[in-house]
Amino acid sequence: MAQSYLRWFAWVRVYAMERRQAALGSAAFFVLAPGGVAGLVPWLLTRWRVEEPLPFWLPLRVLGALLLLAGLAVLISSFARFAAEGLGTPAPVAPPDRLVVGGFYRYVRNPMYLAVLSLIVGQALVLGQLVLFAYAAVVTAAFTAMVHWHEEPALHRQFGDQYDTYRAAVPGWLPRLRPWVSS
Template structure:
């Protein structure tokens, strides 16, 4: 896929998938009304939202520019992306979306968003196990095997992994 097309379709998918999961649904649950959160909790919420959003945008850009594709299963990357945040954790996009939801739970002091974040993470975990990992093993057999052996699925590495050349 050409970079311009990859960027365009990645942006469309960003609005549709993470935009719905981490934006529209939390808004529908909370109406984005500030709850009774105390300042330390609101600060934590802001950090999780900001950090999650920055991580999500970084990962989407990597898929478009380095992977020459999108995160969407209908237009996957042509190359396995194992740089940037992927050197620390295999699923940084999913981690970012959950962080954004958890940040909103803290910011709006809403337990319903904590439950929703758990449901979203469980759905991501099932998708990763049942679809994503088998698909990547078939598409990039040797590279993905080395990647999965070195980089944890959910718990970030302290030292970034370096892919063999």
Template sequence: MKRTSAAVGSFGFLLVTPGTVCVLVPSLITRWRRPVDPVPWVDGLGWVLVLAGAAALAHAFVAFAWHGRGTPAPSAPTERLVVEGAYRHVRNPMYVAVLALVLGQVLLFTSWGLFGYLVVLGLTVHAFVRTYEEPTLREAYGPPYEEFCANVPRWLPRLTPWRGVRRRDPRRRAAVDQR
């Protein structure tokens, strides 16, 4: 897939899926009502999580289009295993970003309903990753994905970037040699 097509597809998926999960559903739960007197440090932490989550989410979508030449949508998957940027620290930066963004909103809106949504969302994402996404990626990418899984944590980011598959992926080496 061309990078332009991948970028357009990724952007469309970003608007629909994370847009629904991170904006539409929280707005329906909270009605965008914030506490009259928010606790400053809780409010600040909430904003940090929302902004960091949004930035990480945008970065991950760009990585899919630019490095993977595909989208996060199962109907237009990446051509290459993406192990660039945030993916060197955590296997699922999109999901981590979405959960951080929703957690930030829990703090900003001090909403128990939104907290319940966050818990259900986290459990659902974990089950989806374990039962569908990881087996699908193992089948698609084989040993490079196994090496990636062995070295990069699923949910809690590692402090130093992992560089394994990036240097040793034979498909990537072949693409570099053909230039």
């Protein structure tokens, strides 16, 4: 009995360390990647100056604020899911050990990318900075290419049929109305 308790305790300890390392790695990557793409670059482009490109811009500012809040919530939740469910990070150098299919990933395969785009478009609307729409288009093209040419083949190699089943059931860019439930 004591030996099985010690084995269980050792397993829990290793699992907790993996989770802690995944959480720290995800936090660092959060600051670097989305922080740079959706924070630093928009600031460099606009210095976060508020402009009034058209009369009656206020309703669009409200929409932008909602996009910012939603994007941030989805991004934080998705990053946390990588650490908790996948025992890894979204960073290519420390990928998850398990395929992440819970939370927002039940609705769309790329919630982080959509969240980052929401943050950029939200800032464009809040600030009235039209240059951020052009930047969002460039980022969309980069994300799409990266997913198609790198991430999807890598996920197929790592997770095989499990990823193929998930990919067939959950759309990449336009969220499902109802969550996917894996069998």
